[in-house]
Amino acid sequence: MNSRTPRIASLTSDIVSRDPLWDTLMRLQFHLIRASATAGLAVVVGCHSAPGPLVPAAAAPISSDQVAAWVKATVPTDPRLLRFKWLFRDERSSAGGRGSARIAPPDSLRFDVAGPFGSNPAAAAVVADSAIWVRPEDVIKKLVPNYPLMWALLGVARQPDSGAVLRGLTQGQMAMWQYASGADTVEYVRTSESPGKLLAEVRQAGKVVGRVETQFAADGSPASARLTVPSVPARLDLTFLSSARSAPFAPSIWQPPPPKP
Numbered sequence: 001m002n003s004r005t006p007r008i009a010s011l012t013s014d015i016v017s018r019d020p021l022w023d024t025l026m027r028l029q030f031h032l033i034r035a036s037a038t039a040g041l042a043v044v045v046g047c048h049s050a051p052g053p054l055v056p057a058a059a060a061p062i063s064s065d066q067v068a069a070w071v072k073a074t075v076p077t078d079p080r081l082l083r084f085k086w087l088f089r090d091e092r093s094s095a096g097g098r099g100s101a102r103i104a105p106p107d108s109l110r111f112d113v114a115g116p117f118g119s120n121p122a123a124a125a126v127v128a129d130s131a132i133w134v135r136p137e138d139v140i141k142k143l144v145p146n147y148p149l150m151w152a153l154l155g156v157a158r159q160p161d162s163g164a165v166l167r168g169l170t171q172g173q174m175a176m177w178q179y180a181s182g183a184d185t186v187e188y189v190r191t192s193e194s195p196g197k198l199l200a201e202v203r204q205a206g207k208v209v210g211r212v213e214t215q216f217a218a219d220g221s222p223a224s225a226r227l228t229v230p231s232v233p234a235r236l237d238l239t240f241l242s243s244a245r246s247a248p249f250a251p252s253i254w255q256p257p258p259p260k261p
Helices: 020-045 064-072 147-153
Strands: 080-090 094-104 108-114 122-127 130-135 165-171 174-181 184-191 197-204 207-216 222-229 234-245
Touching (some): 064 165, 108 147, 147 197
Antiparallel strands (some): 080 094, 080 234, 094 108, 108 122, 122 130, 165 174, 174 184, 197 207, 222 234
């Protein structure tokens, strides 16, 4: 399991620049976003109680081979380039922009986001559930507090940690499974019908870190995803614009961006 997850802070204080034009654009954007987002965010703000677990108590012990088969069904078979719009909201502010994710199966990811007009970019290179590098170091974790949740936003489930206790069951076209290491758990629910859905939830010491719901298009590519963090509360929405197969990514993709002069 990952170490204690940091609390998500307001993203706007981290990506707002000192450029007056940028500040003006961001203020205009916030007013527009707030007008359309107030009703949706009120649901998150008005309900601080933790949701129930995804996997029912009736789930029985399962084998690592069974888990591997369920996880494999979520992993792209070839390199993928996903492009999306993102919108982050908490009780104090809203911010959004565009981003991309490059997935190199089975477990490598380059994740990029930026504000309007490509301003204040942030990026991370991830292998499995660990970051190789993050630039700037504290921005990505304010969007997504946990790497299994980041993968789930892209429609991908992760393998369990070594030694985790495995439970699961199937109901029709739905598979539900859980990894438990003491009081820490990762749970998934996946529907194989078309269009499908992937739910993921991470708890640490029994407390919900975050829950993801990813919807898939008819071709199996992600269409939309939502991360909810009840403790803040905060919400991150991704709307996918495209999903394309890619040639193997150049080695430079996995290198951090050069420092700004």
